[in-house]
Amino acid sequence: MNPLSEIRARFSTVLSGMVDDPVNLLSMIRPAGDSKFGDYQANCAMPLGKQFGKPPREIATELCEGVQVTDLCQKIEIAGPGFINLTIDNDWLKCSLTTALKDDRLGVTKVSEPKTFVIDYSSPNVAKPMHVGHVRSTFIGDSISKVLRFVGHTAISDNHLGDWGTQFGMIIYGYKHFLNESAYQAAPVAELGRLYKYVRKLMDYHAAVKRLPELETMQDELKSKQAVLESTESQGDKKADKQLKKQLRQLKSKIADQAESLSELKAQIAEVTNDAVLAKDASEHPNVNQNAQLETAALHEGDATNQGLWEEFLPLCREDMQKIYDRLDIKFDYELGESFYHNELANVVSDLTEKGFTKESEGAVCVFLDNHNAPMIIQKRDGAFLYSTTDLATIKYRMEKWNADACLYVVDHRQSEHFEKLFDVARLWGFDEVELAHVAFGTVMGPDGKPYKTRSGDTVGLSGLLDEAESRALEIATNQNSDLTEDRHREIANVIGIGGLKYADLSHNRASDYEFNYEKMLALRGNTATYLQYSYARVQGILRRTEADVESIRQNPGDFIFENDVERQLGLKLIRFGEALDEVLVEYKPNVLCNYLFELSQLFAQFFDQCSVKDANSEDLKKSRLQLCDLTARTIRGGLELLGIGVLDKM
RNA sequence: GCCCCGAUAGCUCAGCUGGAUAGAGCAAUUGACUUCUAAUCAAUAGGUCGCAGGUUCGAAUCCUGCUCGGGGUGCCA
Incomplete structure (x- = not known):
């Protein structure tokens, strides 16, 4: 038992004689802010004083007299408005140290009520190279799992791989049209990675060509709007002037943002037009975007060729990924990727629909939630399922298989809204006993204060x-x-x-x-x-x-x-x-x-x-x-x- | 437009379920190696905790407004 929980236990006895629920007050016992006040301090006399209409120091005196700590603390004193300062007794400390010395667990006791946690972390998309953004989820999730286990909980780690997504459509498309056979024989994963990037470039090119005029028009409109605002004469009204300035500033930053995406689009186009091979392939594959999507759809519908290719690629990709995990010494109990759930997705939708939680909207199957403007879409207009559907199937599986007390999702903070909705729908669906938590984390930035990228603008590869x-x-x-x-x-x-x-x-x-x-x-x-x-x-x-x-x-x-x-x-x-x-x-x-x-x-x-x-x-x-x-x-x-x-x- | 998050020392960051004089590391200045590893230690200096109000015995922490920055925002994941 560590000193803090020991002290809290002692105070709990006294406090429960004074109030119904001492939990809040117990949390006000904490390590001393300054060592000159001792080792720990209890700050609960002040709020109690208010509650009972007595001077806090009087309450503090009552607490000091009531609490049994003679063996634990060599000193207990009241200071200031009613702080109770506690100094741990040296004999007790030495005794605890001896216990810790003899103990494999360093004196850390296991929790009295072990729970089952499922921790979802790392979760990269296979076939795309892992990058610096994946490390946070991986390290944080791994560490939390280890701590949970050490204190006595059951922690089931599950790497929810993105192994069923649109990147496979792209790779399959690439494989069918741009494969370098000998490179594939020599180093299959590298070749698949090349194909992914290659198709990505072609798709980006076509999307950029389509988008460019639209964006340029918008840019012109914004600029003329700016000109109008700039030529607006001051009316002498301070408030209006301020408004005007604000609008102008916002407009300028919008224009700058757009200029940036505009130059990005131009760069994407230039990359293709400046490369004879790419340029030729781009013109010969004008519908690469739709066709790559169709390859994904075919895979999901069980097309034999695509299924076969997927089964060929997946083990290769996973093996490659495993090398990184080995270097990092990261292990998972399970690696149930998205593909594991794909047969369940239709059931998720039909079950939620039967229970009356869904509503059709603009052709899509949606679950509307009170505290969100946008619904959670669980089936697209074209019949395809989304990651929200997979995530729901995953929760169901985890509850049925492991009867989890808690599911932790160690995922980028940008997905917080997705998880809020997901958890709401899950609770609606009947999984309302489990603690569902989005363990969100921030972005890894480069020295320029922007998300960490290489000089050429690519995300930084993890193995490098x-x-x-x-x-x-x-x-x-x-x-x-x-x-x-x-x-x-x-x-x-x-x-x-x-x-x-x-x-x-x-x-x-x-x-x-x-x-x-x-x-x-x-x-x-x-x-x-x-x-x-x-x-x-x-x-x-x-x-x-x-x-x-x-x-x-x-x-x-x-x-x-x-x-x-x-x-x-x-x-x-x-x-x-x-x-x-x-x-x-x-x-x-x-x-x-x-x-x-x-x-x-x-x-x-x-x-x-x-x-x-x-x-x-x-x-x-x-x-x-x-x-x-x-x-x-x-x-x-x-x-x-x-x-x-x-x-x-x-x- | 709406929603979420952030702003703390020159720099990078802790601290945030309200507690006593706001911390660390780096960088700067100074001192300590015949010594169990100097990949270290000791010391000095450095602050309007974005701004303005509010709540209270007490606010970096909670509330409101504002400024600046980031993210998200129905058919990607």
């Missing part, structure tokens, strides 16, 4: 990104430690390169966009994976130099001694590991764990600086310090493991 991370890490490892073998350097580069990438992502609040930067990710100092890994390696150095037998220390621990204040701080931090994990799960935020591990490592660095283990004044003190070292190492390793990041004994 990993190569870059590792090669940069290799350079650092080699410079730093020239006496090691090259194999060791490569091993170090892998652990700090991939670890750095994961930590850079996970240490940001998932809801925010963040700026991607290699230098910062692999920086040798600061709040990085390297810093945590280095702390771990330094502990291992101590254990090596002192020839400590950690197994026997764990089995026969001596007393913990707090000679220096930093030893107590480190000890307190160590037994708060479980608190950090609890907090991660409140809002599914792995950055809470990153912060904890960083703070722990900082305390260890101070300890390292101030408290020699090797030259401790006494054997007892030396043993106590070794125990702190061992616990620190195991907590860092265990914590990093929950983030999917490895450690090294030497670096």
Whole structure:
């Protein structure tokens, strides 16, 4: 039991004698904002004072007298308007540390009511190369799954692959018309990727040609509108002038936006017209857009040729994708892609229709929702199903198969409206007991503050990104430690390169966009994976130099001694590991764990600086310090493991 | 038009279910390596928490309005 939940449990007894539901008040017990106030603080006397019409300090006194914490806290005092400051008792702390030292789980108790979570993450489209945008979902989902499991829940990870979408129509079209047979034999996935991009270019070209005049007309209209506004004389009315200025500014930004998409279209057209082969293919395939769609439709309707091609392509693509997951050390319990549900889609629509939830609108089957203007469309006018239909089928399957208590969707925040609707429809459909949560995350930005792209405008491919991370890490490892073998350097580069990438992502609040930067990710100092890994390696150095037998220390621990204040701080931090994990799960935020591990490592660095283990004044003190070292190492390793990041004994 | 999200130190970001004097890292300046790994530590400096109101014992945090930025918005996923 961590100190916070222990304190809350004690207060719960007193508070339930005063109010009906103390949950809210218990959440007002938290770590102290400033260490001079102690270790924890309870802020619940102020609201209670108001509720009972008594001075808060009087309530605080009642609480202090009522709560049984003599064994847990060496000090409990009232301060300011009615804060209750608590200082953890050193004997209790030492006792907890001993428990943690002996325990494989570092003293973290399992939850009393385990639940079943299904976590949907990563979910790339197969046959399209993975890019930097996929890493957030993958890392965050993986980490949340690991934390859930560690605290005792059942976490089922499911990679909901996009393996049934329109990209297959494009690839099939490409395969039928533009295949380079020998390239396909030599490297099938690369050739499929080329075909995808090739058809994409042709489609973009035709779409751009069609769109261009329309956009140019709009641009002209906007510009003339701008001219009118600019020539409008001031009427001397301040409010009207302000309005005018605002309109003009909005118009200008709209024009700029359009100019940008206009030049994008022109670039797409130029790319084709400047390339003789592309230009020829573009003119010979004027209906590529519709035809690619028809190939998708044929696949979905069970056309033998297309089905055969899909069955040929899919394993190749998945194998290729697996290479990336292997490099990242990411595993899934299930990888049930969209194709897995395609036979169920018609049933979803008919079931919802039978139950009276659907309504036909403009030829499409829709579910209208009170709190949304637009309905959720579950079947298109042409009879095809949409991802909303697949997502509904998926919820049904997950409930029937796993009886989930919660389904977490680790998906880009841009899809939040989709998920709001999806969850509403699911609840309407009868899945109203399960917690459905969109664990949304922000965009990975480039140094220009825009979504991360290469110089040529493509999204950054993931495998190239990993190569870059590792090669940069290799350079650092080699410079730093020239006496090691090259194999060791490569091993170090892998652990700090991939670890750095994961930590850079996970240490940001998932809801925010963040700026991607290699230098910062692999920086040798600061709040990085390297810093945590280095702390771990330094502990291992101590254990090596002192020839400590950690197994026997764990089995026969001596007393913990707090000679220096930093030893107590480190000890307190160590037994708060479980608190950090609890907090991660409140809002599914792995950055809470990153912060904890960083703070722990900082305390260890101070300890390292101030408290020699090797030259401790006494054997007892030396043993106590070794125990702190061992616990620190195991907590860092265990914590990093929950983030999917490895450690090294030497670096 | 409507909906959602964001704005915190020079930079990158934490903190946001209201708590005491707003934090970290980087960059800057200074100091510490015959020492268990200096991939480190100690210290200095850096702020109108976008703006204006409101709620209250107390607001970066909640509410309203505004400014700026991003995203979404019936037949893609």
